[in-house]
Amino acid sequence: MDTTAALVLFAAITTYAIFGGADFGAGFWDLVAGGTKRGGRARNVIDHAIAPVWEANHVWLIFVWVLLWTCFPEAYASITLTLFVPLTLAALGIVLRGASFAFRKAVFRTRDRRNFGAAFAISSVLVPYCFGAVIGAIASGRVPAGGKAGAPWGSWVNPTSVLGGVLAVCVAAYLAAFFLVSDARRLSDETMVAYFRRRAIGAAAAAGLVALVGIFVLANDAKYLFDGLTSRALPLVILSAVCGLAALGLLTRRTRHGARLAAVGAVASLVAAWGVAQWDYLLPESLTVSAAAAPTGTMTAVLVATGLAAVLIVPAFVLLYVLDQKTLLPEESMPEPAHSPLEQVSHVTDEPAG
Template sequence: MTPADLLGGVILAAAVLYALLGGADFGAGIWDLLAGGPRKKEQRALIEEAIGPIWEANHVWLILIVVLLFTAFPPAFAAITIALFVPLMLLLVGIVLRGAAFTFRTYDAPEDRVQARWGLVFSGSSVVAPLTLGVIVGALASGNLGAAARGEAPFAWAAPFPLAVGAFAAALFAYVAAAYLAVEAGGALREDFRRRAIGAGVAVFLTAALSAALSWREAPLVFAGLTRRGWSIPLHLATGAAAITAFAALYRGQVRLARAAAVAQVTLIVLGWGASQYPYLVVPDHTLASASAPRATQVPVLWALAAGAVLLFPALYLLFRVFKGERPFAILDRDRPR
């Protein structure tokens, strides 16, 4: 295995963690926008309590992906940032506005009108960011970025397949967020988010089916990877089993099991995307090998990652332990039956 393969694996692992952690934060913002009924304020208060202590730390995985791309795979980074300048800027603006609005909503004057204004910016940007993130992923798999990078098709990212993947990403993040919040909530609030997780799961299925249908023509490499490789059927069976387990657990009110199954489902989806696109970073122009920086650059980056992991993972463990109770990575327990 080459240093490029190892670094590609680290990028994929960071993408999984960003989907599970940062994606759940975006999904919580979507539920903030859709909060309704007699418990609207309680729903938003739960969301704020759940993501408040740790939400900014989750962007470390996206930062890691960006840093690894421009240090270890500069040609791919250049192609991505040129061809996808518009969705990348929309993603960046969404993340910045989301963070600023969340902070101002927390500390600004506690007037309903002020809170509503900041809340709308927070929740609106929480929708824009995952949509554009999905569009970026879909565009990378579509094989049309070469023409976009040369200025021949600057809006190639706005094709049906990337847009469908954008909708899929938003639904997936809303789904995993609702699964997390159902554990964190209690009583009637738990029922609210249990039902929303089921609804979001249906949206995930529909948008996944649409993306798969469109990939046949617009992303043939990914379609072939997901249907014709030796691991394709086992991957789909495992993902389907995780989805069925999550739905059954949600239906029966076993929210902790549902959360674990949702985590497995999202992990398998992201890994399946990475495996289907391997060895390409940007289809069809840049592979891990062709876009690699010199070995003299990549090897020290791997050592730096190993050293950084020694600091990062204990710090992450401590962060969750301090703010999420005695069992890190298990959502805060409440004095209500499970």
């Protein structure tokens, strides 16, 4: 039963890495799109892509934390006590990102829109970096077992955590670019299709370079994870590389099918490789899945609730994404006002009386 709970946990992490990663990656492209005039067209595609679904993506993160807390409380205590700094930064970043995304179309002044847009874009980079750093801390064995707190800074400011953070940002940008190519096609905007296609290729090259450097980092700083990736998880590492290359091949051939699915496969295989590499440890070399498991009654109740959620909630998510892909959902952003309130007052006072 503990193995089943761990597999469900990693499946939820993988799902969040895909959907949440694409969401954060869109914010990265918002950040580097350029000024208001130059980047306006790209930002319109980004807003159109994420507006209907961005709130739903974080449900997977909530599910991950609830499952970890209830099924593996010792691991939850150790992780949160040790890594409270990056986790707090990530939580604040998610709140700031959501508020900024909602408000930047509701304000009238250009300066306010720029400020909210900058907060949204910067948070979109901060959050995946912090989550990647957390994974690096866990994978490198810097989180002690026993529900004890480790080093509050050294646990996530180290070579493996920096690698994890940078790789998370690169992978999110890579995945988002493929999604945005598809969304630009749905909008029949071939200029933006070419724009995001170039960025997908660049992000893939950057992610590949970071992964290559990561081989040497892990070999020296996270030996257990490195040994797992080069042995039992090696088929998944190879599968991730093959899917990544296939995604690029399909993208450069301007095909309308398969590229996005291959990109998703590359990310899913990468996350799965991490899980397999450190199996059967939740905290490498200090806490196994079975040792961290909650009592059987708790595990049973959580898995039953998970099964009910899969029956009742997952179909709603599928419907949401299908409607979004068919452009049948309204955007959350407010329409652009024709005039600001001051301009409207001016128009009223300028009208002749009578």
